[in-house]
Amino acid sequence: MRVGVLSLQGDFQEHLEALKALPVEAFPVKDEEGIGKIDALIIPGGESTTMGILMTRWGLKEVICKRAKEGMPILGTCAGMVLLAQEVENWKQPLLGLMDVRVRRNAFGRQRDSFECNLDIKGLEGPPFRAIFIRAPVITEAGPSVEVLAHIDDYIVLAKQGNIFACAFHPELTEDTRLYRLFLGL
Amino acid sequence: MEILTGTWKVKVGLAQMLKGGVIMDVTNAEQAKIAEEAGAVAVMALERVPADIRAQGGVARMADPLKIKEIMSAVSIPVMAKCRIGHFVEAQILEALGVDFIDESEVLTPADESHHIDKHKFTVPFVCGARDLGEALRRIAEGAAMIRTKGEAGTGNVVEAVRHMRLIMDEIRRLTTLPKEELIAEAKRLGAPYELVRWVAEHGRLPVPNFAAGGIATPADAALMMQLGAEAVFVGSGIFKSEDPFARAKAIVDAVTYYDNPQILAKISEGLGEPMPGIDIRKLEDKDLLATRGW
Numbered sequence: 010m011r012v013g014v015l016s017l018q019g020d021f022q023e024h025l026e027a028l029k030a031l032p033v034e035a036f037p038v039k040d041e042e043g044i045g046k047i048d049a050l051i052i053p054g055g056e057s058t059t060m061g062i063l064m065t066r067w068g069l070k071e072v073i074c075k076r077a078k079e080g081m082p083i084l085g086t087c088a089g090m091v092l093l094a095q096e097v098e099n100w101k102q103p104l105l106g107l108m109d110v111r112v113r114r115n116a117f118g119r120q121r122d123s124f125e126c127n128l129d130i131k132g133l134e135g136p137p138f139r140a141i142f143i144r145a146p147v148i149t150e151a152g153p154s155v156e157v158l159a160h161i162d163d164y165i166v167l168a169k170q171g172n173i174f175a176c177a178f179h180p181e182l183t184e185d186t187r188l189y190r191l192f193l194g195l
Numbered sequence: 196m197e198i199l200t201g202t203w204k205v206k207v208g209l210a211q212m213l214k215g216g217v218i219m220d221v222t223n224a225e226q227a228k229i230a231e232e233a234g235a236v237a238v239m240a241l242e243r244v245p246a247d248i249r250a251q252g253g254v255a256r257m258a259d260p261l262k263i264k265e266i267m268s269a270v271s272i273p274v275m276a277k278c279r280i281g282h283f284v285e286a287q288i289l290e291a292l293g294v295d296f297i298d299e300s301e302v303l304t305p306a307d308e309s310h311h312i313d314k315h316k317f318t319v320p321f322v323c324g325a326r327d328l329g330e331a332l333r334r335i336a337e338g339a340a341m342i343r344t345k346g347e348a349g350t351g352n353v354v355e356a357v358r359h360m361r362l363i364m365d366e367i368r369r370l371t372t373l374p375k376e377e378l379i380a381e382a383k384r385l386g387a388p389y390e391l392v393r394w395v396a397e398h399g400r401l402p403v404p405n406f407a408a409g410g411i412a413t414p415a416d417a418a419l420m421m422q423l424g425a426e427a428v429f430v431g432s433g434i435f436k437s438e439d440p441f442a443r444a445k446a447i448v449d450a451v452t453y454y455d456n457p458q459i460l461a462k463i464s465e466g467l468g469e470p471m472p473g474i475d476i477r478k479l480e481d482k483d484l485l486a487t488r489g490w
Contacts, residue, residue, distance in 0.1 A: 017452050018215040018236060022426075039452065054212045055236065056272055062234040063452055066445075087212070100271055114271055120295035121318045123205045124198045143208045144273065144295070161196070182208055 010193065013038035013047035015073075017063040019055020019088060023181040030186050031195060041072045049082040049193060052089030054143065054179050057114070060088055061103035070105060077107050082172045084192045090175040091146050098149065108170050109152030116147040116164060116177075128178070130167060131158045133187050140166070140178040147177050201318030203340075209273065209295065209320055210341035210404040213237055213427050217417065217448050218406075220244050220431040223262070224269035230434070233444035237273040237296065239429070240266040245302050245349030246432035246471065249483070255303040257285040263292055275322070280489050281307025283316075290319045296341070297321045301488035302348045302431075311489065314338030324408065326359045326486055328366035332387035332395070333490075335403055342401055344425070345486040346409015349432050351473035353416045355486055356409045357423065363405065364424045370396040409486070412437070412470045414450030414463055421454035438468030 014024045016037035028035035038044050050073065052060070064070045077083055085093040092105050094112040117124070123144055127137035138159075147164035151157065159167035166177040167188075180188040189195070199205075216236025221227045227238045242258040243251065257278050267274045273295035278285035280299055285306075289297050299312055301324050311334065314321040320340035325331035331342045344363070346356030366385070373381060373396060382392040394402055407425035411417055412433035420428055428451050430444075437443045446463040453459040481487070 016215070020211040020214055022214065023211055055214070056212070056216060058231060058272060059216055059234045059236050059448065062232075063448070066234075066449070102271075119293045120209055120273065120320065121290065121293060122200060123209065124200045125202055125205060126196050126198045141204055141208055143205060143212055179208060182204060182211070 010034065010049065011036070011047045012049045012051065012193070013043060014051045014053060015039065015060070017069075018059045019053040020179070020181060021053045024051050024053050024086075027181045027186065028189065031189055031193070033193065033195075040067070041069065044069065044072050044076060047081070049084075050076070052083065052085040052092055053181065054087035054089065057088035057091035057146075058102050061092055064092075064105075065103045070103070074105060074107065077105075077173065080172050082174070082192065083107065084174040084176065086176045086179055086181065087143065087145055090148070090177055093173055093175050094148070108168070108173050108175055109155055110148045110165075110168065110170075110175065111150040112146045113149050114146045115144050116149075117142060117145055120144055128159050128161070128166070130188070132191055135187070138180075138185060138188065139183050141182045142166075142178050145177045148175065206320035206340035207403050210322070213273070213406075214404055215451060216427050217444070217451050218275065218427065218429045219434050219444060220429075221266060221435070224265050226435055226440070227266045227269045229441050230444060231270045231272050233441055234448035235272060235444065236427070237275055238266060238270060239275045239277065239298065239431070240294070241277065244432040244435060245485070246351070246436050247349075248302060249349040249485075257282070257289065257303070260288065260292055263289070263294060267293065277303055278312075279303040280305040281310050281312060283312045286312055286317060286321075290317055294319065299323050299339075301345055301485050305488050311337050322406070324486070324489065325363065327362045328370075328395070329385035329387045330490070331363060331401060331405075332385065332391045335391060335401070336388045339403065341404050341406060343406040343408040343429055346407070346411070347476055347479075348409045348485050350410045350476060350479075351412040351433060351436070351471040352410045352476055353412070353419065354410065354476055356407050356411060356420060359409075359486075360407055360420060360423045360425060367395055367399060367401070371399045411447075412473065414446045414460060414467075417447045417450045418454035418460055421451055427451065432471055436471035443467050443470070
């Protein structure tokens, strides 16, 4: 399986490192050709405004949406979650709009409020997942076809809609590969 | 649920999220919005850009909190601000304001000639400048979650940033080739903690993200720093001291993403108007050098 990590901006290198522990071929993608050659895509953490602007400016939005509609699995982490959403609260920015959710950016506050905690995730066996939230977004509203996999109070922090996964935290910053396995069906 | 804030992972994590991006100096809300719309990953809130600090002289201090708050409310991206080297109360104030990253910066006039801030005490992460590996590791030992080259800020001349990045990368490469028994002597030579020296020797990189700053004025400068090993780029005076800040800001953002593609670099470098005026470093007197501040 060929897994592309969108490498316009953000912690794509951390995703590529983390994927080395799995039986997949992982490489960076930042143009149309690259996105055409992969079986699954990860949109990393970073700044969603920056990635959205770059995606639009360099014409990658259409090809990502086309591949998504053909069924290619996409995992968006943090900024990636924002980009997958159909709507962002109180802010206008370019989005992919592949998931029927509304997100709130920086939902827990600024960097001083960034945190780590243990999280129970539906479908993961074993101990709770160590989740790292950095100026993290959350899902505040989700359509009926969205399956909630983890939440903190009323906030949805991990969700799935068909082939699209959105994650508010950073599995790439831990050694735990269970979330990647869930996403890639390994 | 037990929630931990200000952990090392959370601090370094934000630095990691800024990789592959451009952090731009801004002095008001309007500039901050231009930076965000151009694709900046963060802005540095300042009262004066380094070129003006250099021109005007006098003691350069932390910006007015009002100015920082104005910028924080204008944009959704992280906001950084500078405090003077060793001025831990300015840092406390910046943390209280809620800035996302503090730059303990040689661009401001140092407040302490012997000691940098104990950055472990803070919840907010710090970035510090370095000219060589020893300096970088001393700052990391004090708690810096990101390192940037010092370069020579406010000159529009990339030569010092290149010197610092080459030196840091050379020293890292050298450490990876040394037999283990030589690392303790190397730690002594570098003036850096042995544990960090050993970590770098084993991993072949700094334990925190390694960014470039100081004198970057064109998309080609930004791409040069990326090809030399920088993981992201700070642009200070280079954007808002140029003829067309928005076009230049956009082009530098593109250049950091496509730093390895000369075809794209050629295209985005076209017609950007005049860059900021530059200064030949050799014509600066020692007292005017900012990079020699801090140790």
